[in-house]
Amino acid sequence: MTTPLPDELPGQAAAGDPARALDDSAWHRLHPLSPLVRAGRQLASLLVLLFGISVLNEHQNNGNLVIDVVVIAIALAGGFVSWLVTRWQVADGVLRIDTGLLRRESRRIPLAQVQAVDVAQTGLARVLGLAELQLRVAGGDSARGGRLACLRRADAEELRRELLAMAAAASQGTRRARLAPAAGLVSGAEQAAVADLAPPCSLARPAGPAPVTGGRATPASLPPARVLFRISPQRLAAAIAASRTGAIAVLAAGATAAAVEISGSAHTVEPFLPVLLGVAAGLWRQFNGAYGTVIVAAPDGIQLRSGLVQTTAETIWPGRIQAVRVTEPLIWRAFGWCRLDVDVAGVRQRRENQAEGQRLRALIPVGSRAEAEQMLSELVASRPRPSRPAPQRVRWKAPLSYHFLGWGSDDRYVVASRGRVCRQTTWVPLEKVQSIRWEQGPLQRRLGLATVHLDVAGRRVSAKIEDRDSAEALEILSRLPDLARAARSGGR
Amino acid sequence: MSTPSEPAGRPRGGAADSLSSGPGRASWPTPSDPDVSWLRPSPLLLRARRIEVGIVTLPLSLVGGLAGATVSAAAGAGIAAAILVAGLVAERLLARRVASWGYAERQDDLLVRRGVLVRRLSVIPYGRMQYIDVSAGPLERSLGLATVRMHTAAAASDARIPGLERAAAAVLRDQLAALGEAHAAGL
Secondary structure (H helix, E strand, C coil): CCCCCHHHHHHHHHHCHHHHHHCCCCCECCCCCHHHHHHHHHHHHHHHHHHHHHHHCCCCHHHHHHHHHHHHHHHHHHHHHHHHCCEEEEECCEEEEEECCCCCEEEEEEHHHEEEEEEEECHHHHHHCEEEEEEEECCCCHHHCEEEEEEEHHHHHHHHHHHHHHHHHHHHHHHHHHHHHHHCCHHHHHHHHHHHHCCCCCCCCCCCCCCCCCCCCCHHHCCCCEEEEECCHHHHHHHHHCCHHHHHHHHHHHHHHHHHHHHCCHHHHHHHHHHHHHHHHHHHHHHHHHCCCEEEEECCEEEEEECCCCEEEEEECHHHEEEEEEEECHHHHHHCEEEEEEEECCCCCCCCCHHHHHCCEEEEEEEEHHHHHHHHHHHCCCCCCCCEECCCCHHHHCCCCHHHCEEEECCCEEEEEECCCCEEEEEEEHHHCCEEEEEECHHHHHHCEEEEEEECCCCCCEEEEEEEEHHHHHHHHHHHHHHHHHHHCCCC | CCCCCCCCCCCCCCCCHHHHCCCCCCCCCCCCCCCCCCECCCCHHHHHHHHHHHHHHHHHHHHHHHHHHCCCHHHHHHHHHHHHHHHHHHHHHHHHHHHHCEEEECCCEEEEEECCCCEEEEEEEHHHEEEEEEECCHHHHHCCEEEEEEEECCCCCEEEEEEEEHHHHHHHHHHHHHHHHHHCCCC
16 A cells, blocks of 8 residues: 555654554445434435425325335435445544546545544434534645544544544644754654644643554543533523524514514414415524533543534544634623633534534633633633724724734734624634735725735634734734744744 | 814825825834835736726726616716726726835845735735745736735734746745745644
């Protein structure tokens, strides 16, 4: 077998134990029940369709039923065949997934490039005790990630831990291999590599010789996990009600009620039904996605679990966080609530509720300021405040957002706040900054202002230091690249 | 737009200078070292852009004129003339837009600037470049030009340099790739 990344081998050797357990080059299969789970989605949508059709025309649903059964049978058969031809293996620090009957596909995912490993469960999978393993790699192409659906729940958890440990070991090995010959001073480079890998904050792995968390090591040898955050269902419900979705729901319900009231006939509801259903689905998705969110600081990163029917478990390495954002919508501010999102490079695998894949990952769907502060202190080691307000004359240009504009920085993070109604504060680690852009529109030029963007590899977050005095923007522009470089080269 | 209370004392990026001064002399911020030497795209880029404007304007005015002529001859002539005038105005503005492009190689990063109305200046560290594209459309190819595009892991950092002579583009690409290799950093 070819080894796409030979330079991982030293890392493997250094890692020792964690690698060996899985690294037997044996081929594994997915769980035999997985076709059922995967067909479950089609099954559910078909059932809904069937229901809708039979409600609409009560007369000839017999023929439809037959067709539906046939379609479901085909889906199941297809799933079974795809299960038969799918197998996976972990060898030489590469996860390999072979699949496909007619069009064979062999996907290799170098573990050193894995950004995160998630465990997700749909409702049906939960009933059957199965789970899906999702690997995220950097890059905008979702096809480059990997997906193992489904495994036994316990196996999935175990495999997740092992893969994470191997990934940590492998990426450390790669770094070392790359840095050592170039720098010529092995110890320094090694230190930098370790420093780069270790979380930049108090989440730190047990100080000591090996930051390579022994995923395989006995759990007893690891420090106990700390619970950082636990959402309260009441507050979640209240927060969703006070959010935009909630407002839309109230509007839709009110409009429907008004229409019924005016016309005086219950049949007036019918045209509103699709809208109401859509709104209800939106509410449900938010609630289901965020319900029971628990965040735990584990040795291998921040573990995040959430979901009511469909649960997900993710591990986020603090060292891979590209940006942290705290959002305070207007109504939530009155209650002192906020949301905390993190942005990680790499896309999630597409799955049932796609909307979630396009959002940032909400670590705290809704929490008090104190909770957000505490989480921030875990994620952002030194927390600079957006203490420098925008110059007075910005009022002319941005009367609504003027009072929120501000920025601040230290030698490791930059923070910028903005927003008109919703206040957004974004922290970006300087070592993650990909490029810096200075921008000046015509109105800004008149007023002697400029905006500086800091781009990171996340999906959509870029810290935007908006509307600064030209001279200050220029100073930012000339200072930040140097600061970022210093932060990158591991000057901690 | 009314000018606010403290218009004076803006040392750079002042209000009036950029709109009234000649092309290329607009006040660009040059971070840290003032002796950054800006390199420009080939003068042929202006010609390429002019041809582009012509290619769009002439058929458009013809079609517009014919369509207007179905109503009345005067309307047709008016529409055609209006489109032509718009094309000419765009042509006048082209020179400044083309002149605004520039790039500078510094020790650790590349600067790229562009834009007249909204001015942008990007700083891209060599170590952050993931890959570099050289592309050339049919028009650019016929003039011997090419566009170099730098990609970082961030989708937002859009840095490209159009209208480089093909050999210069290849040299720049290789140079940047080598620099990127030397400065490489992980995500």
